[in-house]
Amino acid sequence: MEKTKIKEIKTVIVDIPIKRPHQFSTEKVSTKSFVLIKLTLNNGVVGIGEGTTPGIWWSGESVETMKLVIDRYAAPLLLDEEPEYIERLLQKLNRQIRGNAFAKATVEMALFDALGKTYGVPVHQLLGGLHREKIPVRWALASGTPEGDIEEAKGHVHSGTYAHFKTKSGHDAPENDARRNIRIAEGIRGRSTIGIDPNGSWDRISTMKWMDAFFDAGIDFLEQPLPPEDIEGLARLSAMKKVPIMADESLASVQDALRLATEKAADIFSLKIHKSGGMKNTMKIAGIAEAAGISCFGGTSLESSIGTAACAHVYASIPNLNEGSELFGPDWLADDLVKNPLTTKDGFLFVPDRPGLGVELDEQKVEEYRRKEEKGVLI
Ligand SMILES: [Mg+2]
Structure with missing residues (x-):
């Protein structure tokens, strides 16, 4: 043959x-x-x-x-x-x-x-098989105003498209960012929750000052508050045991994962296929997290249905993906590149079951x- x-x-x-x-x-x-x-x-x-x-x-x-x-x-x-x-x-x-x-x-x-x-x-069968057939998805609020974000979140919860959310920060001063996020969290309190992602743009002292207030506001997690290289700073924030600290930009390679786990610098790993060089490496990182008792979150590089399908196959195969995902790329784009785009229903993304990635x-x-x-x- x-x-x-x-x-x-x-x-x-x-x-x-x-x-x-x-x-x-x-x-x-x-x-x-x-x-x-x-x-x-x-x-x-x-x-x-x-x-x-x-x-x-x-x-x-x-x-x-x-x-x-x-x-x-x-x-x-x-x-x-x-x-x-x-x-x-x-x-x-x-x-x-x-x-x-x-x-x-x-x-x-x-x-x-x-x-x-x-x-x-x-593809999920090539990665070792399914752990789940659907993945919870958080929507990113980024309208530019707290009022707009609160309204958008309430709309999603009311219509049943998304149940929980993430906000983007770092465009403003840390103190203004913190106040804005607390306002959003309180605006949707009792119905939904947010995680905060400043993309590494805050500093240690500003972040520490707000940890009690974030805890009181019921913030789900603080994702990469500090610059990627400040692993010690992330460890200090994690040690405060207030809001769970998620590593994103600090985590790319399997070696990064081992260092973050060893230095107790994260409670959650944000996984992403692209930053880690592929699906196999992402599975290896999830294995290190599992051994260290760290939860995983299914991150996104804002893919279309092609990349989102790839992420879904990986995330659906990882047992310790306890924090859900942000696989909302296809919903965020105004159009797609496939004949069968992936969609979210009741806050979940269903993993494709056709051969390969499962998109045409x-x-x-x-x-x-x-x-x-x-x-x-x-x-
Ligand atoms: Mg991030």
Whole structure:
């Protein structure tokens, strides 16, 4: 029997509009960019994957760097290789390309989709099997005003789309951020709760001052309040035993996970496929968390239904995903790249059960949103 081999790898950048502008700590965005990868095997199967980042400010990678790294460096290393040797192929990429976790995760996603389609099983079966078939999803409130956020949260709770929420902070001074979040938490008290994510923009003293007030306001968690490198600061906040501390930007590699666990610097790990270089690494990180008694939260890089499906397969396979997820990407985007977009119902996302990632690419949408030209240069 002819061996299955990787025959072709192609990428394209797409820009998809979002429903409303989203305020991060550093920028406001109105479209989301993705690098879409198609990996064709000699058996005719086409695996798809997508790479996306919150922005170049988050980790230093962008869709443009991912496309270049995949086209120029990763693809030549993978052509003519057997996709079944996925662990060995990832090791090959790691030895020859330093860093670039988001680009590597994109390649791995397409490999898993192609393998799942070849074997006729959903990706979660390749990852060890399901622990749950649906995942709770938090919606991110980012309207820009506390009144807008309270109204938006109440609307979601009333209609049954989302039950709990996360807010973005860091755009304002820590004290103003803290007051705004407490106001939101009190505005929805008794009906719902929030977690706070300042994306590493607060400092130790400002954060410590507000921990009692956050506890009193019933804040669910404080996600990455301090800069990524301040592990000792996170450990001090965790030791206060007020609001659970979640590590996001401080956690990317399996080595980061081990250090955070050893130094007792987090109560919760925010998992993300892209920042950790793929699904396999994310599972390894969840294993370290499990051994250390740390809970996991299913983070998002704001993926379309393709990346969200990949996250769902991973998160559904992790026993200690005790804090739910924020897999609201497809709902946040104004359009999608697949014919069967993922949706949330009653605050839950259902894990696809078709072979591979379980989503079918819509070529018309890809053509519609394909980036044609940027500053006179075709990409
Ligand atoms: Mg975060």
